[in-house]
Amino acid sequence: MDPLTFVLFGATGDLAKRKIFPTLYHLFLDGKLPASFSVIGLGRREWTDNVLRTHIKESLNHFSKRFSEECSRMDTFLDAIHYVPLDVTDQESYNHLLKQIQKREAEHSIPENRLFYLSVAPDLIDTITTNIQKSGLGDGKGWKRLIIEKPFGSDLTSAQLLNKKLTSAFEESEIYRIDHYLGKSMVQNLEVLKFANPIFQSSWNPENISNVQITASETVGVEDRASYYDRAGAIRDMFQNHMLQMLMMTAMQVPEQLNASSIRQEKRKIMEFLQPLKKEDFNEHIVRGQYGPGKINGTPVVGYREEPGIEAVSQNDTFIAARLFVHYPDSGPVPFYIRTGKRMKEKSTRIVIEFKNRNKDLYKGKIDQAEPNLLDIEINKEGMSLQLNLKNPATKQIEPISFSFAANAKETPGEYELLLYDALRGDSTFFAHWEEVELSWQWVQPILEAFDEDLLPLHFYPSGSMGPEAADRLLEKDGFTWW
Numbered sequence: 001m002d003p004l005t006f007v008l009f010g011a012t013g014d015l016a017k018r019k020i021f022p023t024l025y026h027l028f029l030d031g032k033l034p035a036s037f038s039v040i041g042l043g044r045r046e047w048t049d050n051v052l053r054t055h056i057k058e059s060l061n062h063f064s065k066r067f068s069e070e071c072s073r074m075d076t077f078l079d080a081i082h083y084v085p086l087d088v089t090d091q092e093s094y095n096h097l098l099k100q101i102q103k104r105e106a107e108h109s110i111p112e113n114r115l116f117y118l119s120v121a122p123d124l125i126d127t128i129t130t131n132i133q134k135s136g137l138g139d140g141k142g143w144k145r146l147i148i149e150k151p152f153g154s155d156l157t158s159a160q161l162l163n164k165k166l167t168s169a170f171e172e173s174e175i176y177r178i179d180h181y182l183g184k185s186m187v188q189n190l191e192v193l194k195f196a197n198p199i200f201q202s203s204w205n206p207e208n209i210s211n212v213q214i215t216a217s218e219t220v221g222v223e224d225r226a227s228y229y230d231r232a233g234a235i236r237d238m239f240q241n242h243m244l245q246m247l248m249m250t251a252m253q254v255p256e257q258l259n260a261s262s263i264r265q266e267k268r269k270i271m272e273f274l275q276p277l278k279k280e281d282f283n284e285h286i287v288r289g290q291y292g293p294g295k296i297n298g299t300p301v302v303g304y305r306e307e308p309g310i311e312a313v314s315q316n317d318t319f320i321a322a323r324l325f326v327h328y329p330d331s332g333p334v335p336f337y338i339r340t341g342k343r344m345k346e347k348s349t350r351i352v353i354e355f356k357n358r359n360k361d362l363y364k365g366k367i368d369q370a371e372p373n374l375l376d377i378e379i380n381k382e383g384m385s386l387q388l389n390l391k392n393p394a395t396k397q398i399e400p401i402s403f404s405f406a407a408n409a410k411e412t413p414g415e416y417e418l419l420l421y422d423a424l425r426g427d428s429t430f431f432a433h434w435e436e437v438e439l440s441w442q443w444v445q446p447i448l449e450a451f452d453e454d455l456l457p458l459h460f461y462p463s464g465s466m467g468p469e470a471a472d473r474l475l476e477k478d479g480f481t482w483w
């Protein structure tokens with residue numbers, strides 16, 4: 001891996017504390033950072049190198065399972081980290097920053113490879129990339145890369161505008177848009193599952209799949225993010241990005257090669273195959289919901305409108321379910337049912353693939369009463385099961401049996417570890433390409449407008465349930481139920 005400088009905007013913030021520093025530390029411990037590297041942390045606070053290093057130690061203590069006071073390598077890790085106070089709106093400060101970066105590069109013989117991680121509010125992104133460009137920070141002799149966090153825009157127009165600004169300072173190939181669901185090991189494994197197993201090569205296709213269901217349910221409510229969440233809703237917070245990314249990964253067809261450009265091309269095709277919704281059909285395809293009071297694991301919780309910072313008349317969606325059709329050009333459409341929401345019964349992210357049963361006539365009266373073949377992929381629990389039918393010799397009945405696999409979660413690197421390691425190596429496979437992002441916003445945009453215009457009813461669901469009953473009816477009309 002190339003030696004590099006990791007320039008972290010927002011080093012004093014929450015994400016840096018909870019995810020970025022623990023991730024860098026784990027990569028360091030695992031020998032996944034280059035032999036020479038320098039980390040420059042930035043924020044407005046008047047911190048020094050030592051204040052940042054103490055802060056990092058505290059954050060590792062809280063957020064890293066691998067933290068130990070005695071770790072002899074901790075000092076080597078911390079020695080590579082420096083702090084530069086900088087207000088991102090002050091163009092002059094970037095000249096000072098450049099000098100600091102160059103000083104470390106010279107001291108540690110690091111070529112001018114610079115990775116800029118923008119862990120700041122989205123409205124600062126444009127200012128920062130413009131200033132990186134103007135100050136010459138991005139004009140080194142090595143490579144430059146930019147990592148940005150979600151949200152990427154709040155609708156189609158704002159996303160396009162943001163992208164236009166970004167691409168005036170960075171090439172698309174230099175931009176790494178984080179969608180942390182693409183860092184989940186089971187999401188990354190979808191490609192291997194589909195294309196490296198002959199059993200699925202012949203069955204994971206429109207001819208043999210009856211429907212796909214993707215559920216991301218959470219037990220938490222709005223937490224302390226009222227001002228953001230009440231404007232975003234489940235549709236922007238989860239659906240436009242994480243849910244559609246999972247759909248693309250599940251639905252994509254075999255890529256020409258196993259590289260970023262081929263895989264992203266196949267993902268983009270899926271967004272193009274997705275049947276656009278017409279406003280008059282929304283009720284057949286979309287359910288928006290909001291949690292009311294209820295119980296989570298036996299504990300009473302308030303409804304969304306009673307949450308601190310939320311208006312008593314808020315129409316915001318804390319749940320969304322959708323019925324979508326992927327129209328593969330050479331075969332028929334495959335229905336996808338997607339739902340995500342807060343304050344639901346359990347924390348779970350699952351992709352369930354239901355296979356068609358072609359031998360119903362042969363097993364008339366027997367197999368149609370049995371469960372269908374299901375491939376159930378547990379994203380957060382890092383496991384999966386395959387449900388098949390077998391005859392019980394005692395009862396002579398056909399009964400479902402299940403083969404399951406569970407990964408050793410302790411051994412699986414976290415999402416940020418997988419993603420950051422890829423970005424350090426220049427592998428953008430599991431980052432969202434602009435075309436995917438734009439097509440996702442394009443698909444979602446009419447729904448955003450329908451929500452704004454109140455064209456869709458808001459269904460209330462009790463906290464602790466699996467969402468509004470209307471979401472069940474989305475599938476029932478096609479003869480299916482949520483698994």
Ligand SMILES: NC(=O)C1=CN([C@@H]2O[C@H](COP(=O)(O)OP(=O)(O)OC[C@H]3O[C@@H](n4cnc5c(N)ncnc54)[C@H](OP(=O)(O)O)[C@@H]3O)[C@@H](O)[C@H]2O)C=CC1
Binds near residue numbers: 016044087120151
């Ligand atoms: N926190 C999380 O779990 C997640 C966050 N994200 C995204 O990551 C990004 C960062 O989030 P988070 O860490 O929570 O935000 P915080 O508000 O905790 O941190 C913001 C950071 O930005 C810095 N900052 C703000 N204004 C300026 C300025 N004018 N000049 C220089 N630095 C500035 C702050 O430094 P200082 O205060 O020292 O000025 C601070 O380090 C956001 O885009 C968010 O949506 C995405 C997923 C999860």
Ligand SMILES: O=C1O[C@H](COP(=O)(O)O)[C@@H](O)[C@H](O)[C@H]1O
Binds near residue numbers: 218237349380
């Ligand atoms: O991006 C987000 O994701 C989390 C859920 O992520 P998970 O990895 O715990 O499944 C969600 O709670 C949050 O609202 C959203 O912004």
